[in-house]
Amino acid sequence: MKTELNKSKNILIKKSKMSLAKTTTALTCLLGALIISTNNSKALSTTTGSMVTSASIASTCTVSAATMAFGAYDGNLATATSVVTANCTNGTTYNISFNDTPDATPAYYLVRSGGASTTLADRLNVTFTNGVSTMTNAAATISGSGTGSSATAGTITGTIAASQTGKTAGTFSKTMTLNIIY
Numbered sequence: 001m002k003t004e005l006n007k008s009k010n011i012l013i014k015k016s017k018m019s020l021a022k023t024t025t026a027l028t029c030l031l032g033a034l035i036i037s038t039n040n041s042k043a044l045s046t047t048t049g050s051m052v053t054s055a056s057i058a059s060t061c062t063v064s065a066a067t068m069a070f071g072a073y074d075g076n077l078a079t080a081t082s083v084v085t086a087n088c089t090n091g092t093t094y095n096i097s098f099n100d101t102p103d104a105t106p107a108y109y110l111v112r113s114g115g116a117s118t119t120l121a122d123r124l125n126v127t128f129t130n131g132v133s134t135m136t137n138a139a140a141t142i143s144g145s146g147t148g149s150s151a152t153a154g155t156i157t158g159t160i161a162a163s164q165t166g167k168t169a170g171t172f173s174k175t176m177t178l179n180i181i182y
Helices: 002-043
Strands: 061-065 078-088 093-098 108-112 123-129 142-145 150-160 178-181
Touching: 061 093, 061 178, 078 093, 078 142, 078 178, 093 150, 142 150
Parallel strands: none
Antiparallel strands: 061 078, 078 150, 093 142, 093 178, 108 123, 123 150
């Protein structure tokens, strides 16, 4: 019986040692997992902040006008028109006017190619209107508001008065400068 008791005791000791080894291994794994988990949770911490974003769009405008062609002047009243186009940033208000001082208020001179504006035979008097008023430098503007693309701003009408006689044959012209104020 003593032998059996020793056997039982040895089995119990072995089982205890195995149980102790399993427990120690389990505790070691658990402790390792806690350490790794603790380190990972610190690495995955999150905090918030903010960022301001902004942009701006500057008001811009360009202006152009089609050629105003009267054709052959025969001494009778002659009129011609030119469509004025403005290309302004959406919502930008503008005023278009001439930048040129009249040669003889309110008239401008169309001068013969190769001629002189001081010679009566080399010039034709022309006046311009915006459809309502006579246009001269900075007066009688064409007003509007930009659409963000090219759009018709208005029409300028030119008139050569009748009975301008004694003119030298040739081509008469004048380059007009348009201002756009926005």
